[in-house]
Amino acid sequence: MKKKVLIIDDEELIRLSLQEGLKDFHYEVETAKDGNEALDKINHFEPDVVLLDMKLKNENGLEIAKNIKKTNDTIEIIIMTAYGDIKTAIQAIKIGAIDYLKKPLDLEEINVSISKAFKSQSIKRKLEMYQERESKTTHKFIGQDPIMNDTFKKMDILSKNDFVTVLIRGETGTGKEVVASYIHQNSIRKDSVMLSINCAAIPSQLLESELFGFEKNAFSGANSRKIGLLELADGGTLFLDELGEIPLDIQAKLLRFLETKKFKRLGGLEYIEVDLRIIAATNKNLEEAIQKKEFRQDLYYRLNVVPIFIPPLRDRGYDILKIANYFLETYSAKFSKNFIGFSKEAQDQMMNYSWPGNVRELKNIIERMIILNDGEILDVENLPIELQHSISKKEPLSIVEDFHIEENFSLEDTISEIEKKYIKAALNQSNGNHTNASKLLGISRFALKRRMEKYFE
The missing domain is CATH 1.10.8.60 (Helicase, Ruva Protein; domain 3)
Known part of the structure; x- marks a missing residue:
């Protein structure tokens, strides 16, 4: 099926020349000379893209753009404007137009802009599908172990404080993205999209363009404008996973964005302002990375206002069985x-x-x-x-092989005494730190806690 383009311009020569030129690119093209005719064509012709001249004889192009968006928000609008109308064109961008072209018009440039509009429509449809799927999904972080109390408390607080940037820390596989989803789905941004990017999975030379986007001809191979994730997530949340792997030069740009909520596309001259929340996550020791000059200290302080730490599963006791079930x-x-x-x-x-x-x-x-x-x-x-074979493989206490079993001997009591001695030794060696003691004994922190309750309380 051919893509449909509607041209709105009060100059008949421009309408006809654009119509013939765009037909050569295999578009189905209709024209309109004013706002009323345009709305009628939109209802019957149902265009995918509208080329709108901002200066019609007795009409305001901005009002026409608003009416088009009210009638059908999926239509992409490309503004055609003279040099002096650039400010008005930018206003149109803010109300939903995707691009603007300066007169005199170049047919090849128009085709590139229309192609970009179709890509934008495709992305929006995917985002709508994603949002619909997310709205049907219950983001529930499973767990009741007391060690998680602080984590749950911060998750709820940060869900309600939309202006706070979030840093989630924890080992690989602990559920950092689930926590990010919970915060997003319980915030005022829940009806907008949450996009995710794994910063470690994308080559550094591509990561910047993925985040910030780029303008046409910004570098070799940039044949058209690319909208970055910061723009696509406008109004919603952007989740930066493996934050500690972002190169230092991109960290600097990210810091500037966090402070101003503005950025430039690669090769762009104008600042773009967006309203989104950044949730970042890392399993990396950022303090150590700062010492090694691998992570910016100012970015760390900007992100680390209210950090969330997710304990490893081995420390979460009966949550293991709850999650398993x-x-x-x-x-x-x-x-x-x-x-x-x-x-x-x-x-x-x-x-x-x-x-x-x-x-x-x-x-x-x-x-x-x-x-x-x-x-x-x-x-x-x-x-x-x-x-x-998950039972500890540590060497047992030295026991003489040719020992004699006394009368009234209790194997259970003997094993208990051996366990108590090892637990006391591990606690002494680790200065009372339960996590370190459990590692010395080769058992989980929760298993250590159960044995301590059995023997010492």
């Missing part, structure tokens, strides 16, 4: 399986495992188990090898 239910439904839970032995093994890949690792393991097995209960033998 959530994924069990999710993937059982997805793959039409009948699983309803885990055996007690399987639960114990999952609780003892250190989960170096955090929630992402747990999710992948549960999905794999459900795909490969059938039944109602997942048992120890269904677990991956690394989980089947």
